[in-house]
Amino acid sequence: MRKRDLESLSFEDFDDKYVRHAFISKVFAILSAQLVLTLGVVSIFIFVDAVQNFIIERPWLIWVAFGCVFITMIPIACCEGVRRSYPINFILLILLTLAESVLVGCVAINYSPDTVLYAVGITTLVVLVLTIFALQTAIDFTACWAILLVALIILLIIGIVAMFFPSRTLLIVYCSLGILVFSFYLIYDIQLMIGGNHTYAISPEDYIFAALSIYIDIINLFLYILNLLGILEN
Template sequence: MSWQSVPQYPQYQDPNQQYNYGGGNPPQGGYGGYPPQGGYPPQGPPQGYPPYAQGGAQPYPQPYGQGPPPGGYAPQPGFIQPPPSAGGYGAYDDPESQPKNFSFDDQSIRRGFIRKVYLILMGQLIVTFGAVALFVYHEGTKTFARNNMWLFWVALGVMLVTMLSMACCESVRRQTPTNFIFLGLFTAAQSFLMGVSATKYAPKEVLMAVGITAAVCLALTIFALQTKYDFTMMGGILIACMVVFLIFGIVAIFVKGKIITLVYASIGALLFSVYLIYDTQLMMGGEHKYSISPEEYIFAALNLYLDIINIFMYILTIIGASRD
């Protein structure tokens, strides 16, 4: 409603004056002839609104559709204006003032994945070296294994089937509890094979091989965590070296000798030591070019387990060949 449409009240009209309701300075005593107290409109603007415009502008309120009164909008009482910033939107465009995201980020997921892998690996190593100690120090177990050689071939078949299933079938190594069942069968079969193989050596030699393997694996793991060299880019080179090593192993089967056994075992220990660094950095992720998915904790534990077992077997072979 505009000022022109306000009805006139005779008791407040002054016949000696002409009032301009569309602008200009209002006469003394009120706006448009209205008294300063009482009457219509009420004295002063409503609470929370800006004061009336001065200097001949239209009095408050403005006609509908013409926007706010001159001087801009004044905030309501109690409203706190955000401090200005370079972005122009106050404190709300400051990244530091945004709410923090408390969801798990990649680093926390990776740390949980590493803990799970090493827990699984520790369980596998305890079972394996426990079986080795049982076969080496208990004569009854050693005699039973020698009198039932068919168990060796059964364990070898179970080990190959479970290892190939976990390596080739993604559903087997990712679905729980199937992955733990296959990993448990593989660990049991591999532990039996390791125990039978360790019966050819003296207990002192087995203990020496266990100590050397533990020291080597610890040193290589620390090196893999601290080094700036990215071994994850060496996958193709390691595969080529493994093919050559397998061919050399086939030749060593037919060519007997202490020297070729020492050379073969030394190359094997060195190759799987590099593989241990490679698999450790794949598991760690971070700044390395390639990394393994956190869902592949069974596969990561299997890789590290095979690396450590092979290092142990080749070190034990070196100690045995040196003795012979």
């Protein structure tokens, strides 16, 4: 079989064994680079006192990072032409990953280094287990997108309530539900990527979007696990 550039392939070609494997490898390679970059930035934030003091003295930086994440995510998520156009798609993804890394670092400095490391270890184990499960299970989670959407809305409502009526019990429930919801989202996005016999599959041309989706799931998992550990410590 002649090897073809992934960018030139149509969605119908996704069932081809070579295309599917090449697509999955490309997504995991991009995802790995994103996670390494984020881990590096977070490590600097929690272990370098000068960086911590700089962030603490400038709390508005977290909102700048959040704004950058939002601005760069919109074209990748909503504009098919942009996320499939090289090199603009990679530039946007790099900028988004840097902004998200800074955002996570700003959150992480509020916890002890040990708590952050525990959260990293637990997240890594959870992601590995869920990835293996998503690749091996016969259950089709891609058909459950409506249930996941409802779960996300419920999580958002609980989060808003927790902001106005904070309590330790409610925050534990909120973080636990967040971990559960994004665990299912991780399985959902992985199955969208692998395609095969699942109800829905993502186009191999959208490798940037696939990597971003899984990356966001992992980051959210980490943040909820970190928050839960922080609550349990107090």
